[in-house]
Amino acid sequence: xxxxxxxxxxxxxxxxxxxxxxxxxxxxxxxxxxxxxxxxxxxxxxxxxxxxxxxxxxxxxxxxxxxxxxxxxxxxxx
Ligand SMILES: [Zn+2]
Numbered sequence: 532x533x534x535x536x537x538x539x540x541x542x543x544x545x546x547x548x549x550x551x552x553x554x555x556x557x558x559x560x561x562x563x564x565x566x567x568x569x570x571x572x573x574x575x576x577x578x579x580x581x582x583x584x585x586x587x588x589x590x591x592x593x594x595x596x597x598x599x600x601x602x603x604x605x606x607x608x609x
Contacts, residue, residue, distance in 0.1 A: 532594070533577070535586040536562035544574035544598040557598045574598065 532538060538560035545551030548571060559574065569577040574595050578585075585591045 532559050532585070532587075532591055533561050533565040533581050534584050536564065539563050540566045542566045542569070542574075544595060545602050546571050546573060549573060551598075551602060554601070556594075556601050559594055559598075 540561055540563050542559045542561040542565070543551045543553075544557050544559050547553075551557045551573075561569075565577075565581070578591070578595055582588060582592075
């Protein structure tokens with residue numbers, strides 16, 4: 532979803548440590564490279580450095596919007 536490589540892992544857009552849930556709207560298929568590169572940063576932070584190589588930018592930004600829209604708002608900055 533991030534870069535066009537085959538997705539081999541399921542990634543939390545908002546990390547569990549920052550209040551992200553295990554619900555489908557917080558999960559995103561990603562390749563293992565993106566998953567480990569992003570580490571514990573939120574999807575929004577990674578998105579800012581990766582958006583130019585995303586194969587389906589609209590879909591990706593929509594997914595991020597949904598994840599953030601459904602998350603508890605207190606902990607998701609950064
Ligand atoms: Zn990737």
